[in-house]
Amino acid sequence: MKAERYVVIPFIVLPTIFLVVISVYPLAYSLFLSLFRGLLDQFIGLKNYADMLADRRFHDAVYVTLAFTTITVGLEVLLGLLLAGSLILSSVERKSWWQTVYIVPMAIPPVVSGVIWKILYHPSFGPLNLLALIRMPVPDPLGQPSLALLAVSLINIWMWTPFAFLVFYSGIGAVRQEIIESALIDGASKVQIFRSIVLPSLRTLILVVIFWRFTANLTAFDEIMGSTEGGPGFTTTTLTMFAYWIGFKSWDLGYAASAAVYLLLVVAVVGSSLFGRLGIVRE
């Protein structure tokens, strides 16, 4: 019995070691690093955190990050739901073909997506230039400060709506068919079925997608780097880009680490709130 008792130990110990090495150690090292100027050049305590709060670039980056995340997550969830609902409830044939088409953008590396959209948005070399043929003004979505954030958000939405679609499509597929059929026999419209049967059954999945996309989009980087590099001006400079510039261009890794810690706090607060709603942290 005693030998059997120890059989379980490797199953607990190995994942714990893995977690410590992969997750806890880097986190602890980041916290340690954030107490120094530069690359462990000089110990300065919590000064980086205080400086960061007074740094206007940090304020701007927080605003851009939150605006970007709100726009993208909101639209990705909404469009994902609409696409999944319309495909599953429609009588269109070859649904698997449509599924494949919908998820193609997700398979393209984000930085490549950024470059592709940079060309698509280009007022001279991209398709927008066709507007000139009908004597309409050609917009420059990535070059106008008022449009750039929206344009970059659209790239992220294009890339990640397929993820929301995929999750919701699977979720809707799990709804018992008899319930839907009963509702149809009772004369419910497809919109009513979607609103009253499908949507409530997806509550948990919606929260999971919101959580996943929220944490991922708070740290979005590649598509922004590939399209605007944070410009024009600072209108698309997110917290991750801000930390990248400080950390890997000017080698002030301490200051960059403190930005990362603030970002982690935001993710932790939002994450625990969403997990609370999901009932995952409920004892």
Next chain:
Amino acid sequence: MTEKENVDRRTWLKVTGGAVAGLVVGGALGYVAKPAEIRTVTSTVTQTVTGTAPPPPPPPPPAKPIKILGFTGALGDALVPVVNAFQKKTGTTIDYVRLGYDELAEKGASLMTVKDTSFDIICQDDPFTPKFYEAGWFEPWENFGWKRDLDLFDGLVDLGTWPTPEYMGPVPPGAREKTPKQYAIGWGGGPCVNYAVRTDKLQELGLGEPKTWDDVEEIAKAAHNPSKSFYGWVNRGTKGDPISFDTFPIFWDYGLESIFDKTWHVICDRPEGVAALEKYLAIAKYSPPGMVNYGATEQGLEFVQGRVMQGLPVPGDVISDVEGPNSKSAGKLKWMLPPAGPARRVSIIGLFCMGISTYSQNKQAAWEFIDYFLSKQGQTVYTTEGKTWPLRRSMWMDPAFNSQPWVKPLYPGSVEMFDAHPQPYPRTTLWLSLVNIWGGYLNLALTGEISAREALSKAKVELEQELKRAGYIK
């Protein structure tokens, strides 16, 4: 499993703690036992075992290979013939490892941080080099008997000197009292921002070559014809480094010595700075749509497609395409030192630099390679087989060389540029953080969102904040 059979918390903590401690101790032992020490031990054991009979004298050891960390692309390719020639000449093997721009910068600094001994020669773009000089990551060349060679352009040599000469701008507080030493040399890239203008169009318009930035504006206005997709001006407008690099000469030409004074107080919002930015924005009005996000590729493409009259291309980035067989501008461009402002006429220099790692175990061989590369013989291989520009003035002046197709467009413009003492980016370890602020506001002004004066005032506030944080100013 019953409740009794479950592993209790104490046992779990014991085993997990033991495993983690084992890992830490194992890791620490691995760290302490450096590879060099392990090799020494192995060698001693071998000698003891075979020590009964006198061993035959060992053959002379082969020359230790040299490992170079360089960059990818055509600019990095140009060094390959020199590497091959040196290997053939000396029998020394060279491992030339090449990385992309960002990866090279990150790898270079992270290798030095962990005191890596595997690379002997490190190449880095010049804005990153103050960090290497200041941190002592490069070996001073004086240790190998370096003497300044007057045939090498001053700008290339001075880019590798630390602290830099006064004409290259303010010196960081910690470096002011140091004795200048040679740590590297500028070689691959740029070499600078050159001004290029379509001479065929100038003739059509009845205009002469510009001498001042006012002339440039006049030419841009006269040539600009968006209905025919022909534009008066182009430069790299992307925020950060691209727009900063391309516009610095205008600020200098208008009398701003730098965006900082000698004690690092920000002076960019002085009247001469405002006048310079206003002039640039007046010229940029005649640029193609979307220039706000233009990098070297888009700028080069505008010339290749024959859609622009003039601009500030960096020759190293684009000349092979702009003057290539598929370019509509090929053979029609005059490449020259950028025009003058009210104060002076100067260009900006930006290059990859080559230095010897402090942690190299093979420094003498590394120096011999650099010495060969800089020699007349090495430079001949570099420029003729690598199809690039030479570091030596005498080679530029040689008619047999400067008539070669890959240098012809740049002669005599590049020599004039070097003679006018081009300036680099401000020489500070902070620059790559500061350029994001500076280039961000220039880019915002280019969008028309804010005025020149507003951009410079806002940039000043944030630049000062960053400089205060780093202890440069109080």
